[in-house]
Amino acid sequence: MTGPVIEAVGIARTFGSRGGVTEALRSVSLSVARGEFISIIGPSGCGKSTFLGIVGDLVEPTAGTIRVNGKTARQARLDRDYGIVFQTPVLYDWRTVIENVRLPLELAGRARGERQERPRALLRLVGLEGFRDHYPWQLSGGMQQRVSIARALALHPALLLMDEPFGALDEMTRDRLNLELLRIWSESSATALFVTHSIAEAVFLSTRVVVMSPRPGAIERIVPIDLPRPRTDKMRSDPRFFELITAVRESLREDAALAVGGGSA
């Protein structure tokens, strides 16, 4: 399948409530090619999670068009073209680890053989094979997120949507899981759309970093990351890494300054 995995043009989203109308996204246009790892970073409330929701057909845009995997977002969702990971693992307590990973396969009505083998393979991939009969409460936060990632990959999706999946974890676990995620992602051949608050994480993981402006969200700048792959921990001390972080940070600062009213630098 050629062509961009995500093609968003002029996406806007307004929320109405008792307090008034909130413009979450103003006009976001983005094209994501197959095999890319795109991070979206921006200040709180800039609409990055909303945009992810629109791509996943969990939120309706109030304007603009979006094509996912060459179809409407709704069709892509119904065809199960993507897997999603939220900030909380959202595992079902009454299912064991392996049963949680099996869930998408059950919902899609896959054959018994695949329902047995695929979760095992996925748990091996995320390094949790020994925990497959454990219950979620017996696992740490980082481990639960790994299960959540395994589940998202169950149906070999073309697209992986992640909404600050490591946000609730400590920095060391986060760094380790960043590497894990890159390894898993490279073995899965999915395209990734990753929302984050962490500049270092965005730069470390991505092919391009999309910097968003404060609410109403629009794309401020896109920073291409030219670090070689596979990424390693050593790169975190690379001068180029710091340059890129600075570039992203500066874009964010500009937005913040503009939002506050162009105050002191």
Added chain:
Amino acid sequence: MVLAAIAAAWEGGKALFAIPSYQLPHLYEIGADFFRTGAGGEPWFLIMAVNAGYTALESVIGFALGSAIGLVLAVSFAHSRLLERGLLPWVVASQTVPVLAIAPMVVVWLGTSWFSKAVIAAYLTFFPVTVNMARGLRAVDADALALMRAMAATSRQIFLRLRFPSSLPYLFTALRISATASVIGAIVGELPVGSRFGMGVVIINAAQYYNWRPANLWAAILVSSLIGIAFYHAVALAERCTLTWRPSRAAL
């Protein structure tokens, strides 16, 4: 230990306030009551056991019936807000009528067999189940629902694989309440004239002859509460066996 404290308070209070035996029999008198001979020549504890058995059976059947009705109502309410708005007021109203007033009516309609008692037990059972289950079916995590949508699940799949399992803790809470309520329902059902078996009958007779044999009524009360306690613990055990994935052992 609590039992010892209660026993001590009982006898202590009796001694301290000089409570006569017709108001508060000695504990040993209540115990002795189980071993006296009844009208037909059998030991009293056997008679009690038979009647307790009747009551227990009526409670269990009523409990099952009431739970089934409660479940059906809860699922329909979760499915259709319209149905809930329409039926809930009636459901609530049904519980405000004192069961003591309804019992004779039910016995008149359905006869004096075990069935009318089971119906009354069901009457007291279905309400907690309906209310708790309806809440449980609705109280699903927003992210868990979003996840189901993201996995393109049908409504039926969402119900079976998400709503129902996550409502089970709520269901069991209701079942614990209903366990004791169904015993009460069964006993109340046995009170109206015409019933021949069950703890309600024993209690009525014991109350009638209270002045001659006060210990009898206390013994009947003791047995009745034991039935309720046993039933409650049976439900608690069933919960532990079903909800094996629960990390904390909820005491209540």
